[in-house]
Amino acid sequence: MTAAGQPTSVMDQLRQMLVQVTGREELADIPADTALFSAGVGLDSLAGTLLLRRVQRRYGVDVAAEDLNLDSLESLGTLAAFIAART
Amino acid sequence: MIKCVVWDIDNTLLDGVFLESAADSPRPDAELVAAARELSGRGILQALASRNPPAAADYVREVTGLDFAATECGWGSKVAAIERIAAELAIGTDALAFVDDDMLERAEVAAALPDVLVLTPEDAAEAADWPQFSPEVITAEARQRGQMYAARRRRQAEAMTFGGSRAEFLRHAGTRITIGPATVADVPRLHELSVRTHQLNSAGEPLSEAELTGLVSSAGHLVVVVTLADNYGDDGLVGAAIMERNGAGPWFVPVVMMSCRALGRGALDALLAWLCRCAADAGGNQLHVPCLVTERNVPMRLALAAAGLRAEPAAVAPDGRAVFTRSLTGQLPVLPAFVTDRQ
Numbered sequence: 001m002t003a004a005g006q007p008t009s010v011m012d013q014l015r016q017m018l019v020q021v022t023g024r025e026e027l028a029d030i031p032a033d034t035a036l037f038s039a040g041v042g043l044d045s046l047a048g049t050l051l052l053r054r055v056q057r058r059y060g061v062d063v064a065a066e067d068l069n070l071d072s073l074e075s076l077g078t079l080a081a082f083i084a085a086r087t
Numbered sequence: 088m089i090k091c092v093v094w095d096i097d098n099t100l101l102d103g104v105f106l107e108s109a110a111d112s113p114r115p116d117a118e119l120v121a122a123a124r125e126l127s128g129r130g131i132l133q134a135l136a137s138r139n140p141p142a143a144a145d146y147v148r149e150v151t152g153l154d155f156a157a158t159e160c161g162w163g164s165k166v167a168a169i170e171r172i173a174a175e176l177a178i179g180t181d182a183l184a185f186v187d188d189d190m191l192e193r194a195e196v197a198a199a200l201p202d203v204l205v206l207t208p209e210d211a212a213e214a215a216d217w218p219q220f221s222p223e224v225i226t227a228e229a230r231q232r233g234q235m236y237a238a239r240r241r242r243q244a245e246a247m248t249f250g251g252s253r254a255e256f257l258r259h260a261g262t263r264i265t266i267g268p269a270t271v272a273d274v275p276r277l278h279e280l281s282v283r284t285h286q287l288n289s290a291g292e293p294l295s296e297a298e299l300t301g302l303v304s305s306a307g308h309l310v311v312v313v314t315l316a317d318n319y320g321d322d323g324l325v326g327a328a329i330m331e332r333n334g335a336g337p338w339f340v341p342v343v344m345m346s347c348r349a350l351g352r353g354a355l356d357a358l359l360a361w362l363c364r365c366a367a368d369a370g371g372n373q374l375h376v377p378c379l380v381t382e383r384n385v386p387m388r389l390a391l392a393a394a395g396l397r398a399e400p401a402a403v404a405p406d407g408r409a410v411f412t413r414s415l416t417g418q419l420p421v422l423p424a425f426v427t428d429r430q
Contacts, residue, residue: 023247037393042252045389046351052385064385068400068409070392 010080013058018043018076021050032077048073055079061086089131089204089219090178090283091156092123092211093169095187096137096147099208105143115151118212119186123153125215129222130229132156132176132236136168136185156236165192166199176236177286177347179383184219186211224296226276228323228346235348238320257353258425261318264354266361267429269310269327274299276324277310280344287326287345287355287387291379294342307332311362313345314429315354325349326358330366337373337412338366343387350386353423359394360420367415376411394420 011032018027018041027041036043043051052063052073061083063072072082097104100120103113123133134157135144144158157175159168165187173180181202187193188208197205204219214220222229242260249256269277274296281294294302302308313326326345330338340362345355363374376396378387380403388411396411403409 022253024250024252026250042254043393044253044351044353045355045386045393047253048389049386064382064388068380068388068403069397069411070385070388071397073389073392 014076017054021047033075059083059087089184090182091132091134092184093134093136096143098188105139120151122212127233129225130232134172136165154233154237165196224275226279235320235322242319262425263316264357264426265314265429269303269312273312277327284344285383286347289343289378313354313358315349322348335370337375338371340376355390357426360422363419371415374413377408380407380409
């Protein structure tokens, strides 16, 4: 896989996870920079926790342990970059 | 303290083996059903884990009249079933008991999940006398806990097929949240919350009834309570916070705690927004929320982050406590329309 291909594929996997934890198919193609906690996605602390658990199982990255303020959950793009820097 | 008992069905809650044709199925085991009912009355949840088709759970519910907070019927391992129940109810495995007549099932669970209290049916019949099953205080919320979880199952089933955003679902479900100052009558429930909440507790330490009574009557403190209800059920008093009044300075919030039943239902976000607005209205310039950073209270940190609070990573205390802060000038978190003042 190319260096440019890696983040795209993580992004797609994260979109799938977001759909799974929210039950909302319409999030399957949200832009990478959409704010997760804003009105658009409206991620709550339950769905956010489930998303982080999936990330940990899939990539072995424990976001909650490494990111005190959980700023990496600002958008799927920031989350993908956080994972990419650690895998 | 045990929060949930996971029951096997065959030769445990039923006096025999479940058969697909309900007409031939055995009667419930009267002694164990009475024990389960007694524990429910103390606020301890009941759940089913059985190697049976899902119809077995419906049959057991019908013949015992018990409310089950979670049911796992299938052909997979009991260990996996218990892990799913723990995840679904947001309860640690150290707060689960498992009752099974089969020695091998008990051994497998005990080996894979050493935190789970594994019991024979004979043990379970006497469990009501054990300290692990005897909470100090039994509140109205505790007695209704089984029904509330049954309501939660219906709510979750509808939420998964609803489609819209979480905020839209909360409105669709008729969510009603009230927030306001606590009274002395709330003290037993506040104590219970301080003991029982882990995932949504910023302080990580229980408060005694005497301490809470002192705080409720203290002029320097504001103890705030949150109630939650919707069209599926009334969860009663689900959360609270303690805030220290501090004039025009930073307002300090030593405790924020919320029942995990309220997770995903807007109550914690509403409480944090309310605290910001209350402190800002009284002239406070900042909100400071110390929070023990643990593996288990990630949802609390997510809610703090969503409410605009941030901590300095370099300033995490050796005990794992970090102070999350935000300014109270400028735009404050929005209080949804379904939040009203507690009467």
